[in-house]
Amino acid sequence: MFERGAMRSISELIEFLDQTMSMMEVYQPVVILHLLTRDGIANRKELARTLSGYDRSDISEWERILMKNPKQVLVDSHGILSYHKESQNFSLNVDLSDRLGVDQAIKLCVEKITAWIGRAIERNSLDEAEILRLYQVLDTARHGGYDQEPDVDSETDEFAMAVSVQLLHQDYPDQPITQQPHDTLGFDILVGTIQAPIAYVNVKATPALMPTIALSEGERQFSIEQSDKFIVMVIYAINLAAHAYRVARHSGAIQPQTNVLVPTRWKLILSESS
Structure with missing residues (x-):
């Protein structure tokens, strides 16, 4: 005591x-x-x-x-x-x-x-x-x-998008990889085609050292509706000057039973990909 x-x-x-x-x-x-x-x-x-x-x-x-x-x-x-x-x-x-x-x-x-x-x-x-x-x-x-979350500027967002496109080309070498318009609901990159989608990829960027990101409720609902094709790709620990970053991924629906989620904007906490 x-x-x-x-x-x-x-x-x-x-x-x-x-x-x-x-x-x-x-x-x-x-x-x-x-x-x-x-x-x-x-x-x-x-x-x-x-x-x-x-x-x-x-x-x-x-x-x-x-x-x-x-x-x-x-x-x-x-x-x-x-x-x-x-x-x-x-x-x-x-x-x-x-x-x-x-x-x-x-x-x-x-x-x-x-x-x-x-x-x-x-x-x-x-x-x-x-x-x-x-x-x-x-x-x-x-x-x-x-x-208290770090601000993410457009240059960091663009860097994360480029990294994600490159990684997806490696994962799906025979599929088209198409970046979507900025206001597309639920995903940023389409793997495959609209007629035959393989994956809907939501890209998140953060300079933070942990892969913790904010999701809108619309994004979370999209993950549930497209659970068999939905991927969140988090590019984190971004250092633009050193061209350094780390990657974490989540596939499937984002649910409170399996993910650490925080209302009212959802916060998804991932572990680093192996």
């Missing part, structure tokens, strides 16, 4: 996350994750908004949940956090100068949250809307939501 108000090492926080913390809900690791990614301090309302996911109708209810659990556990019982009544700020009682240690703690929080959600899915104890809300909670705690 942490001594109340005492500053501890990141290794002690990691030990708490890995060995001591018990989870009836995802609230404790979510709050710790939020603080780890924001220099160890956050306002009560900001944390409540993170716990709410995209359900912002009554933030006061999420403030009540925050002040009951995890505050009672993380502040009152274990002293991992401090709560300052005047400013209504929460702060981590942890030295965050060890960057590698902080990254390890962040990774552990994410693992704890995703494992809890995974067990809930296996037990069928949550409906689809709640599963999606919890993934939004995780994303907001880790990244702060869509506002």
Whole structure:
């Protein structure tokens, strides 16, 4: 147990996350994750908004949940956090100068949250809307939501399109590969012909180091309607100056049962292609 108000090492926080913390809900690791990614301090309302996911109708209810659990556990019982009544700020009682240690703690929080959600899915104890809300909670705690995604300029988009066309020519050497007009709904490249389509390829570009992209609901519905032919090709970690990039792909319908999706614009998180 942490001594109340005492500053501890990141290794002690990691030990708490890995060995001591018990989870009836995802609230404790979510709050710790939020603080780890924001220099160890956050306002009560900001944390409540993170716990709410995209359900912002009554933030006061999420403030009540925050002040009951995890505050009672993380502040009152274990002293991992401090709560300052005047400013209504929460702060981590942890030295965050060890960057590698902080990254390890962040990774552990994410693992704890995703494992809890995974067990809930296996037990069928949550409906689809709640599963999606919890993934939004995780994303907001880790990244702060869509506002913090890297901007993608036209040059980066064009680079990703050229890379995708080249890769598709390698995959389908005997098929026509046709880039579609910019406003085509659901896909950017047609493999085959309109009369005999082989694949509808949706190309996404990002300079981010993880293959995480935003999808419109129209794109997601198209993936379901054309599930046997739909491919998302994500060109990520793009460095135009070095002509460097990485590739991830997904084939088939994009569904919350098999993909990490976050409303209200869907966010699809892929693993790197082998």
